[in-house]
Each structure stands twice: as structure tokens, then as C-alpha cells.
Amino acid sequence: MKKSIGARTLAFPTPVWVVGTYDANGKPNAMTAAWAAICCSKPPCVSVSLRKATYSYGSIVARQAFTVSIPSEKHVKEADYLGMATGREVNKFDHARLTPVESILVDAPYVHEFPLILECRLLHTLEIGLHTLFVGEILDVKADEEVLGEKGFPDIEKVKPIIFGPEIRTYHGIGKYLGKAFAIGKDL
Amino acid sequence: MKKSIGARTLAFPTPVWVVGTYDANGKPNAMTAAWAAICCSKPPCVSVSLRKATYSYGSIVARQAFTVSIPSEKHVKEADYLGMATGREVNKFDHARLTPVESILVDAPYVHEFPLILECRLLHTLEIGLHTLFVGEILDVKADEEVLGEKGFPDIEKVKPIIFGPEIRTYHGIGKYLGKAFAIGKDL
Numbered sequence: 001m002k003k004s005i006g007a008r009t010l011a012f013p014t015p016v017w018v019v020g021t022y023d024a025n026g027k028p029n030a031m032t033a034a035w036a037a038i039c040c041s042k043p044p045c046v047s048v049s050l051r052k053a054t055y056s057y058g059s060i061v062a063r064q065a066f067t068v069s070i071p072s073e074k075h076v077k078e079a080d081y082l083g084m085a086t087g088r089e090v091n092k093f094d095h096a097r098l099t100p101v102e103s104i105l106v107d108a109p110y111v112h113e114f115p116l117i118l119e120c121r122l123l124h125t126l127e128i129g130l131h132t133l134f135v136g137e138i139l140d141v142k143a144d145e146e147v148l149g150e151k152g153f154p155d156i157e158k159v160k161p162i163i164f165g166p167e168i169r170t171y172h173g174i175g176k177y178l179g180k181a182f183a184i185g186k187d188l
Numbered sequence: 189m190k191k192s193i194g195a196r197t198l199a200f201p202t203p204v205w206v207v208g209t210y211d212a213n214g215k216p217n218a219m220t221a222a223w224a225a226i227c228c229s230k231p232p233c234v235s236v237s238l239r240k241a242t243y244s245y246g247s248i249v250a251r252q253a254f255t256v257s258i259p260s261e262k263h264v265k266e267a268d269y270l271g272m273a274t275g276r277e278v279n280k281f282d283h284a285r286l287t288p289v290e291s292i293l294v295d296a297p298y299v300h301e302f303p304l305i306l307e308c309r310l311l312h313t314l315e316i317g318l319h320t321l322f323v324g325e326i327l328d329v330k331a332d333e334e335v336l337g338e339k340g341f342p343d344i345e346k347v348k349p350i351i352f353g354p355e356i357r358t359y360h361g362i363g364k365y366l367g368k369a370f371a372i373g374k375d376l
Contacts, residue, residue, distance in 0.1 A: 037203075129231050130229045133228070
């Protein structure tokens with residue numbers, strides 16, 4: 001018997017991704033978002049949902065671009081900080097001792113210390129309610145050499161992305177390997 | 189030095205969520221989606237991106253509703269199967285020995301065996317490219333009693349959601365607890 005918990009943003013897993021932008025003065029900013037996903041294969045796209053009140057919101061609209069920097073679990077404190085402070089008041093990169101790197105492809109900075117980066121140009125904007133969903137076309141993915149695995153792709157066990165649990169407000173790491181996708185279901 | 193990997197759908201983590209629908213004849217269907225996320229807090233919403241070619245696509249458009257059933261890692265084979273077979277040819281619930289339960293709130297079925305369920309009414313449809321992004325308003329979240337933790341919310345370590353690694357095509361479980369969100373970043 002399932003118990004009703006009400007209309008809540010309660011689903012697992014959600015990602016911990018850091019959205020990079022430049023403000024009107026060219027100051028780099030970074031904010032953590034968990035309401036985010038890959039949302040299309042062709043063209044490859046991600047969505048990030050931000051509240052209009054965030055400082056990053058205006059920067060995305062103005063620059064029509066953003067990056068997504070995916071932190072490793074060793075940077076979980078920095079990721080948490082980037083979700084609490086506002087770029088309106090501080091330079092979050094400086095405070096968190098992180099290094100902004102200017103993307104060559106889009107008008108936005110990414111986080112040098114994080115192992116996996118997406119560079120995105122704004123493709124669609126969808127107003128939903130408290131949050132606005134931005135769809136960005138992924139123009140390139142960049143990764144640190146040391147997280148690359150077989151076939152030259154990033155290895156999830158080396159990237160060690162962070163998982164966020166909404167409502168329960170916890171962070172978790174990546175756990176054990178469960179199987180090969182598009183393969184293990186053939187046994188049924 | 190970061191290495192360019194090209195414009196790919198490469199980001200971690202992505203979820204393994206199962207979208208439940210009824211077709212025109214009332215046959216229940218379930219398909220696995222990883223291009224999915226929470227996308228708004230008020231109203232609480234999720235997005236799921238589906239290819240137009242999927243059988244579920246037409247069902248969501250026709251019924252204006254879907255559910256999201258979140259499988260536990262013990263059902264990883266079933267989740268993988270539901271992402272490969274098509275409801276156009278088979279009754280996937282029957283084949284995977286899963287039980288469809290009719291939602292009282294929306295015109296869609298959910299998966300009885302999976303511990304966490306979202307019941308959604310279609311709010312927005314955004315054509316992106318190969319995929320169409322459906323935004324569903326979460327009308328209720330339901331969970332099995334045995335996955336509930338403190339404060340009556342589902343415990344992510346009991347739900348044991350599955351994580352998908354795009355491109356590398358692997359499934360992983362939830363790993364170790366890393367810290368409290370909106371808290372550990374205050375140390376910086």
C-alpha cells in the first residue's frame with residue numbers, strides 16, 4: 001500500500017550541476033542547480049530550471065549562453081556554497097577559491113576545478129511558474145584527462161558526480177555498478 | 189587541461205524513471221526515460237523528454253497525463269527492459285511481470301512494484317528536436333511505507349534509485365552519504 005505524501009518535488013536522483021554565467025559587467029558567476037537534465041539527443045541539449053530571482057537568470061537571458069560544470073564529490077562543500085550565496089553580493093568563484101575559465105565557444109565561464117563541463121547556447125526559454133526552464137544546446141563537452149575511461153568517454157566512477165535528494169536535503173555519491181544498459185533487460 | 193569530447197549528451201548523473209501511460213485502447217504502457225528532471229518548485233513539476241516515435245508519446249498527448257515510477261536497484265533489469273521494448277508490440281507490464289495500478293488522480297497507470305511514484309497532469313509541451321519535452325504538474329507523490337524515513341519522507345538509501353550514465357551506458361546505485369545540503373557549504 002502506497003502512502004500519499006502530497007504534491008512535492010520529491011524524486012530521486014537529481015543532479016548537482018553548476019551553471020556558469022557572466023553578468024552585465026563580465027563578472028563570472030556560478031550557481032548550483034538540481035532541477036536540471038539532458039532533454040534532447042539531437043541536437044544534444046540540457047535543461048536547467050532557475051528562479052527568476054536568481055542573479056544567474058538575468059545573465060542567461062542577456063548573454064544567451066551558460067555552461068554546466070559537474071563537480072566531483074570532493075567539491076561537495078563548494079557545490080553546496082554555490083547554491084546558497086548570490087552573485088549579486090559576492091564573487092562566488094573567489095569566495096569558494098574556484099577558477100573561472102572563459103569558454104571559447106559560448107559567452108560564459110566554467111569551473112576549472114570540476115571534471116566535466118558542458119558549453120551551451122540558449123535555445124529555448126519556458127516559463128513554468130516559480131522556475132523558468134532554459135534549454136541549452138550542448139556545443140561541446142570537455143573533461144579532465146584523468147576522468148576519462150575506455151573509448152575516451154568520462155568514467156562515472158572517476159568523475160564521482162554528486163546526487164541530491166530533494167526534500168530530505170542530502171548529498172550522496174555514486175554507488176556500485178549495477179549492469180550494462182540496453183543489455184541486462186534482454187534476460188527477461 | 190580539459191579534453192574536448194564533442195557535442196554529446198554526456199552528463200552525470202541522469203535518472204532512471206519509468207513513464208506510465210494508457211494507450212487509446214486503455215492498455216497500460218511503461219517506458220524508461222533518463223532525459224528527465226524536476227523542473228519547477230511551484231507548481232511542483234517534472235519534465236520527461238520522449239522521442240515522437242515512441243508509443244508513449246501519443247498516449248501522453250491523447251490523455252494529457254502520465255506517471256513517473258521510480259524503480260529500486262533490485263528492478264534494474266525490468267527498468268532496462270522497459271527502455272528497449274515498445275508498447276506498440278507487446279504489453280510491457282505483462283512481459284516484465286509488473287503490475288499496473290490505475291492512478292485515481294490522473295488518467296495513467298503506475299508501477300506497483302516500484303517504491304516511489306509521481307502522478308502528473310500535462311502542463312506544457314516543448315518541441316526541441318528529436319525529443320519533445322513534456323512538463324507535468326506533480327499532483328501527488330506516493331511511496332511505499334517501507335522506504336519512508338524521518339519526517340515521513342522517502343529515504344534515498346531505502347528507495348535505492350538507479351543512476352544511468354549516458355554514452356557509457358551503465359547503471360549504478362546510490363553511494364555513500366556526503367553531507368547535508370544547504371548546510372555544509374557554510375564552512376567555506
